[in-house]
Amino acid sequence: MMAIYGPLRLLLDVAFFIMITHIIMSWLINFQVLNLGQQLVAQIWYGLNRLLEPIYAPIRRILPDTRPLDLAPLVAFIIVISLRDYILPELLLR
Secondary structure, eight states: OHHHHHHHHHHHHHHHHHHHHHHHHHHHHHTTSSOTTSHHHHHHHHHHHHHHHHHHHHHHHHSOOOTTSOOHHHHHHHHHHHIIIIIHHHHHOO
């Protein structure tokens, strides 16, 4: 089972850090610490959005519309943490 658990854990760890980066970057952009007019910042931001949108889109369809506040990243973040720390170890390391 470790042959399955190791790569899944690594994949969830990578998703965790990408989501952390996206969340922190969204705060910095909203508080105008980062500027999307800078080419490097814009490329990173749009790349993260394209990478995470397939994860966020199904969650947005389920959640109610809270227009100014997007709760999809929070829900996806909680799901990744739950899978990584609680569900996968319980299923695969028993």
